[in-house]
Amino acid sequence: MSFRLAIVGRPNVGKSTLFNRLVGRRLALVDDQPGVTRDLRESEGRIGPLRFTVLDTAGLEDATDESLPGRMRRLTERAVAEADACLFLIDARAGVTATDEVFADILRRRAGEVILAANKAEGQAGAAGIAEAWGLGLGEPVALSAEHGEGLADLAAALAPLIETKAETEAATAEAPETDVDVDEAGESPEGARVPTPARPLQIAVVGRPNAGKSTLVNRILGEERLLTGPEAGITRDAISVATDWDGLPVRIFDTAGMRKKSRVTGKLEKLSVADALRAVRFAEVVVVLLDAATPFETQDLRIADLAEREGRAVVVAVNKWDAEPEKQAKLKALRAGVERLLPQLRGVPLVTLSARTGQGVDRLRAAIETAQNVWNRRVPTAQLNRWLADMVAAHPPPAPGGHRIRLRYMTQAKTRPPGFVVMCSHPDKLPEAYTRYLVNGLRADFDMPGTPIRLWLRSRSEKNPYKGRKTPQPSRLRKHLGRPGGGA
Template sequence: MSFRLAIVGRPNVGKSTLFNRLVGRRLALVDDRPGVTRDLREGEARLGPLRFTVIDTAGLEEATDESLPGRMRRLTERAVAEADACLFLIDARAGVTATDEVFADILRRRGGHVILGANKAEGQAGAAGLAEAWGLGLGEPIPLSAEHGEGMADLAAVLAPLVEGKAGEEAEEAPQTDVDVDEEGETAEGPRVPTRARPLQLAVVGRPNAGKSTLVNRILGEERLLTGPEAGITRDAISVKTDWDGLPVRIFDTAGMRKKARVTDKLEKLSVADALRAVRFAEVVVVLLDAATPFETQDLRIADLAEREGRAVVVAVNKWDMDPEKQAKLRALRESFETLLPQLRGAPLVAVSARTGKGLDRLREAVVQAHDVWNRRIPTARLNRWLAEMVAAHPPPAPGGHRIRLRYMTQAKTRPPGFVVMCSHPDKLPEAYRRYLVNGLRADFDMPGTPIRLWLRSQSEQNPYKGRKKAQPSRLRKHLG
């Protein structure tokens, strides 16, 4: 386990900006307004030769009740308790506030390694605040500018003995892979098997207040993510690694996605963009519906987005424990699913209760099945025998009296499965016949629900002499002929 550093401080002192600076990417949402960060976000930091885990936390609030700020504070306190060291950040331009003094006192009493950082210390504007920081009793403050990268060398010098001491106490476990995996994620024997080094990437998406964070917490077996009755609590797409009953996964909890017309706030736009990034990065996407209002227009758009991005899709209906007519409702849901999402026909539909944990075993099986299908590769010989049977059963049309000939078929890629058919006049093959082939692939090769890509290519496209005029015989040949 690597050294863990938690960045703490009151709201809007630049914790997320410093987090992004340390991990080298814009992972955490950053905005001028306070209170943007709510959940704990972890990242692999690089600071010179040092490698460690950095944790971005919510701004410390004085609330201790069951309100949203109170729940955010408890998550931050938990991160402080689990971290090897804390970087207590203040705003050098604002100076030391009464809130800073309260939290500095809490950190002193808890013990452990506490590093004091004075952010926004560039120029002369932060000089007074930097001097005030000495009065917090946490040692020498490190002047920093997370926005411009100033002070990183000083921070590295303070962290170096702590990180190296941790490495000496606990040798990091080198990630082991049981099989050789190529760049596309396949092995010599078939689809890759998720390992701790390369876990299955799973994103949970849906409308606000569908129970995404509660579901992820139930899978993790701990209250890792902030939850509550308020809609739109989650803002960042938080990724967490876990072992789900023997299945190594990295789960992305995402912000709820509302209709585009309703998203006017800048921060919500950033949250939705972060969720869309998580979908593109995932291998399997769980579209979470609310059992009380399933398959609303926004649900269909989210599911269609995952399909267009080429992700394997599993549809889960949450809050199932609150529905009195379960069997009748499940039959109606399956019928609606087949009608409203024909592009995902055959995809798993699972009823779950994130609150009680019921149905999570079936959800795990559905995720594994969807991932296997998404990685499936079919031998070329089988594909061409199948293509000949499909053409014999229903020959393609003959526009203008010229029949379209489907000559050859091969699988070009997986993740999702993509196939190339070599044929004559590919531009004239009707869309209905293309759907006939795709539906046949789903049914005959057991690939329900996964996106299937089908490309038509003309063999003449490979002919470098296509379009050239026929060479005219010379006069001598005409005379001799």
């Protein structure tokens, strides 16, 4: 297990900026507004040759009640207890505050190893704050500038002995890993379909409107209160990814911020949150569109599902808060009819009813996700495709614009993830969109590919001909070019 370093401190001291610096990417949202980070975010960090897992935590608030700041503090305290070391960050320019002294005392009692760092120490403005930091009783402070990357060598020097000690302890107790699946280094099984492994887990994004229960669902899957939840809408801001083993299926789940209508997204921070959620959709393999059973199929729900289809992700529609639904059978019938009517581009998409609060139906969601991922990776043999194409054309021939019938000559599968097919035909630009939908719907029904996006490209044999459109040389000009009257060679 990797060495775990938790970055803790007051709000707005630069924890997320340092997190991004250590992981080498802008994963955490950064803004001048205090309290941007609310959930725990973790990723692989590095400083030179050192490798470790770094955790970005919410700012430590002086609150212990059931309010949102109080729940954020408890989540941070749990990260402190689970980490191998804590990097306690203070603002060198602001100096040591009374709140810093309170949290320094908490870390001395609860954390195993604590590294004190004074951020924003570039120039002379932070010199006084660095001197004050000695009074916290946590040893020599490391002067840092997370924004400019200064002081990382000193931080590495403080981390190196701690990481080395843990590595030696793990080496003494290590056991050979076991696996019951024959998987090669690329994560491919002997049959060719990708098998999720702990090194390359199945990527799942949970998306939906605010307060649909996304964080509660992810916590239920994880079996612990890993993400911040509550009755307030819009608690989640970052797209938080968490890796876990879901009943034998290695997965990485992205909990995303709720997506409101574009016209209602006005603040800079919410725009960043939505952009982070969209990025999670693009990186996912399966997207779970979570609906609220009380108000399903709002316009924004449909837009989110359409976004996942346009990005080519496998989609599962889940309806949360099903335990509070009084008329389950009638509501389920209406939901299924609504999916078929409102999401024709995802015909046959899996629909799962569940309760994230009680855990009802979560096992069915896992099965639907695994099935959707298998369909998303499905490959159909070319010979079988061409026999199918001939039957489809015989049952419903394509139109004949201008009296010239369009001939569909050949078909093959060009890609998977999502399935993509190429049809060689004459006059591809004249084939109506309705006929393309006829072929796509036939592929879904006959090759058992419900709900997954299907791409169909029409190509003409002459598209790759480099001489298409060039004039043929006249015989007289050709003879002149060869310089031989009569044209003989």
